[in-house]
Amino acid sequence: MSLDTILKQINGKARLIAVSKNVTENEVITLYNQGVREFGENRVQELKRKSEILSNLDIKWHFIGRLQSNKINQLISLHPALWQSCDSLEIALEVDKRLNYKLDTLLQINSAKEETKQGVDPKNAIEVYKEIKDRCRNLNLIGVMSIGANSDDEKEIKQSFETTKEIFEKLKPQGAIICSMGMSGDFNLAIECGSNMVRLGTILYS
Ligand SMILES: *Cc1c(COP(=O)(O)O)cnc(C)c1O
DSSP states (O other), rough: OOOOHHHHHHHHSSSEEEEEETTTTHHHHHHTTOOEEEEEESSSHHHHHHHTTTTTSSOEEOOOSSOOOGGHHHHHTTOOSSEEEEEHHHHHHHHHHSSSSEEEEEEEEOTOHHHHHHOGGGGHHHHHHHHHHHTTEEEEEEEEOOOSOOOOOOHHHHHHHHHHHHHHHHHHGOOOEEEOOOTTHHHHHOOOOOSSEEOOOOOGGG
């Protein structure tokens, strides 16, 4: 789908993060030339590679994948614009300990409660969020991220987005301003449910 069509659907309601994990730097440059400035990668190694090759471009890189502890230092050295995938107090403490600057961060919530997915259990999300806020001075926690339920049943997907949105609302007094949810297959529904940041991959390149 063309970028224009996608932006029309988003209609100014959400920030677009272009996920570039499955494409080369050439596709990134194409989107950049159309005005896209925020990109997401789910592997530290690839984030490093692309951000170095494209270091002359004014790109804000987001990290959206599972962070292995042996990649923490490398991620920190890349100064990502937003770490979207902080998924436990433990990893938050590990990253916080090594940071020498403030890193904007989202707490990832496993709203669909899927075993294969990372993220904190929705019923613990508020507590974990507060604890990270209290204990991690170098993490600037500014919201939540979630992946919609992996289902053909729109009701189930909607339910998972509503769960995330509810938590987001409760965290607003704690400074939460970003609710990152919605991917290629479900971003319109996510926006209807209150997303203000969508992470789109495949749809941008097909
Ligand atoms: C790959 C990925 C996306 C983008 O998925 P598409 O279905 O290609 O749009 C969004 N968020 C995360 C965390 C991802 O890993």
